[in-house]
Amino acid sequence: MPPADTRMTALDWSLLIALSILWGGSFLFGRIAVAEIPPLTLVLARVGLAAIALQIVLRAAGIVFAPRGGRWRDYLAMGALNNLIPFGLIFFGQIEIGAGLAAVINGMTPFWSALMARAAGAERLAMRKAVGVAIGFAGLAVTIGPAALEGLDAPLIAQLAVVGATISYGAASVFGRRFAGDPPLLTATGQLSGSTLLVLPLALIVDAPWRLAMPGAEVAGAVVALALLSTALAYILYFRVLSSAGATNVSLVTLLVPVSAIALGAVVLGETIEGRQLAGMALIAGGLLVIDGRVIEVAQRGKIGG
Numbered sequence: 001m002p003p004a005d006t007r008m009t010a011l012d013w014s015l016l017i018a019l020s021i022l023w024g025g026s027f028l029f030g031r032i033a034v035a036e037i038p039p040l041t042l043v044l045a046r047v048g049l050a051a052i053a054l055q056i057v058l059r060a061a062g063i064v065f066a067p068r069g070g071r072w073r074d075y076l077a078m079g080a081l082n083n084l085i086p087f088g089l090i091f092f093g094q095i096e097i098g099a100g101l102a103a104v105i106n107g108m109t110p111f112w113s114a115l116m117a118r119a120a121g122a123e124r125l126a127m128r129k130a131v132g133v134a135i136g137f138a139g140l141a142v143t144i145g146p147a148a149l150e151g152l153d154a155p156l157i158a159q160l161a162v163v164g165a166t167i168s169y170g171a172a173s174v175f176g177r178r179f180a181g182d183p184p185l186l187t188a189t190g191q192l193s194g195s196t197l198l199v200l201p202l203a204l205i206v207d208a209p210w211r212l213a214m215p216g217a218e219v220a221g222a223v224v225a226l227a228l229l230s231t232a233l234a235y236i237l238y239f240r241v242l243s244s245a246g247a248t249n250v251s252l253v254t255l256l257v258p259v260s261a262i263a264l265g266a267v268v269l270g271e272t273i274e275g276r277q278l279a280g281m282a283l284i285a286g287g288l289l290v291i292d293g294r295v296i297e298v299a300q301r302g303k304i305g306g
Helices: 010-033 039-061 069-093 099-106 109-119 127-149 154-179 184-206 217-245 253-269 275-292 294-305
Strands: none
Touching: 010 069, 010 099, 010 217, 010 253, 039 069, 039 184, 039 217, 069 099, 069 154, 069 184, 099 127, 099 154, 099 253, 099 275, 109 127, 109 154, 109 275, 127 154, 127 275, 154 184, 184 217, 253 275
């Protein structure tokens, strides 16, 4: 069982920053890869290679991966909600939009998680969280901008696809509570294995990947990095911080991922992001800080102490 949330050490912060770069890099690698690889085939490559890598890690750690029938059903459901659906929608969206914008929209995930936890009766939506959710949705509206009122064009559909991914992630966060007593690395391996089984027939039927041209070296490198760095290694770091610092602290990575993705997109791909989208990111970050509550508590203590 993970410990209560504690003060983060310098090592925890270093790992959290590294995790934000790996997850921010997933938007960069995805943007490069979708230029030559269809979304479903890219999902298959990402989760399949990552599942193999984590199976190797489990074997090296002496952990036996032998889920029972009921657990396989859970892994398949979690794999669909946390991998297949969101990865597919994000890759589809990135055909039209850049890494930075996709990462900013992806920052909405905690807001959907809070709403779905309330809807499922798993968590009460306190006033502070309700205000944070409202600020977050205001940030999403600013990010997408007035294009939503002008009709459905390709960029708008792409942005809505990424919004759909965040909704799926939110549902996964509620569904995933059933794995609370399981070794986290085992859960990660199970969900990636489940999502591989789900996406394999879809990719074969829809994309017929054997007919695709061989990807170039840059795209192949992006796929390998996406699977091994932004998925397999990222999960290992995530669960390491989760075990040492707790769930609330590790959730702070959500504030850092868009910054990493915007920086990587600008440096590697020469992407630019509009001031309106930066303003939206600021609102989303503000909403997350309100939901988290620690900044407010520190300010209140300072006010009382003053």
